[in-house]
Amino acid sequence: MSLPDAPPEQGMGVTYVLVLVCHTAMIALLWLFGRTFSH
């Protein structure tokens, strides 16, 4: 079986977007945290 044969995703799309949004927010928070106390 190769990738085009795989059945389409169902119901996980929102979770994936949430993971990426939270990850971006976490990186932004870490950057802000470092910047606040290092400068």
Next chain:
Amino acid sequence: MHLLDWLVVVGYLLWIVIDGLRRTRGATEVEGYFLAHRSLPWWAVGLSVMATQLSAITLVGTTGQAYADGMRFIQFYFGLPIAMVLLSITLVPFFYRSGVYTAYEYLERRFDVKTRTLASVLFLTGRSMSTGAIISAPAVILSIVFHWNLTLTILAIGAPTIVYTMFGGVQAVTWTDVKQMGLVVGGLICAVVALIIGLPHDVSVYRALHIAGAAGRLNTIDFHFDPRQTYTFWSGILGGLFLHLSYFGCDQSQVQRYLTAKSLTQARHSLLMSAFVKIPLQVLVLLVGVFMFLFYVFNPPPMLFNAQHRDEIERSARAAEFHTLESDFQRAFDARRSAANALVSAGDDQRASARAAFRQASGDMRTIRAKASALVGDVSGGQGYNESTGDTPKNDVNYVFPTFVTTSLPPGLVGLVIAAIFAAAMSATAGELSATASSTVIDIYRRLIKPDATDAHYLRVSRMATAFWGIVACAVAHVAVQLGSLIEVVNRIGSIFYGSLLGVFVLALTFRRATGTGAFVGLLSGIVGVVIFAFHPATRGVSYLWHNPIGVGVVMVVGVVVSLFTAPPTATEPNRRT
């Protein structure tokens, strides 16, 4: 160690073995033993995924790294959540729906038996070595800090783990992982609370963090692109992405975890749990290191944390030189503490000069510590030094956390944190033992040596394989201590396999025309390509995180070219069942 601490540590060891053995009931068939009949809830599997990744090396080494170097190590994990999403979309459904026991079983269904066997042998070689390192690193540190016998310390970590993994299988591994993760997180939180309480009464956490920031301990993100630096935003998000794709997608020690989930959705959720929780957890680990730095800003630290190094110098002809350095270190500490107090009470207009004075005082202490480390190297004499401890002056920071725990925490809490270090080592080891046993039995023994035996026979062999790999891990741990720098070589070799293994899976999923010969030649070429890249003088300095994308690239290019020149797969071939 106080009697109460002994009771906590021994109580933990007994509790975890008894709890693991209670799971033996579910391990009466091979499927139950290696896959828990695919019955586990996502949260237990998710905690097991994290417990397998978080070893005592992370707990002790990373806190020490944050103490000395700050929080920039966090960037290493920036590719992890993206990797988890990509794996949940691609490899996880393929593994789960095809009903395989191991990741490499899928390679035979897609390609052929030789590709599967090669991948399995690479995994077994790398993992048997690294499991030894997982046990030896904390054993060496604990044996030095507490003056314990090293062999007995290795056995105290290895023997209980072998017993509950051998009899309870993956169910025992998962449910003990859940409890061990709780203990590790509890130990870390207790350490942070104790460190905050240990700050002077007139220094708030907010002010203390400004001190850590002035010393460069809170530099979290570095956007400069430098392939020679391991911890930058770009190496984390790109190199780390490929590393975590390889680790969670192609390493049986992780694939086996999520194959035990109740359903495909639960398997995905177990991986995505790490995507949400791993970075905050790692921040907690690094904050322990940062707060230890702050603790030792206001309380005198030893110049060298490894007591064995101090003892060696005391017995040498250069003891007087060491005592002079200690006096200088004490004066530099007093100056730094005064500078820290000045920084705490500085107004807005004085803050810049107070920060500069604090940085200068910190630099002076660092310089004296470097001189002391060089003295250790001189006294111990290079090779002889490594043979005795497996240690180098550079990793003196690995002793910071155990030193703080044993000298500054109250009785009871010391036992709890030591039990947490044991738990981290045991949970990572158990996951590796179950995975190496599953690949040995399913990919090698049942496929190539004895294909037609009964399930009861395979279950017996599985238990023997678990015990065998456990004994190998303890033996490697003992040898690794003697050879010291070999651990680094083993880790470097592991990073050479990883990218190429991922390349084979990417080839399988993205290139329909790929053949078994193309995959096999591609895999070998990827390994050779990365070896050349890792050891060639022109590219030797490039961080190992970049080895993974290079391995994937070589496997893909060679795999595609060789596949185009070899016979395409036909529908009638028996090994192509999917």
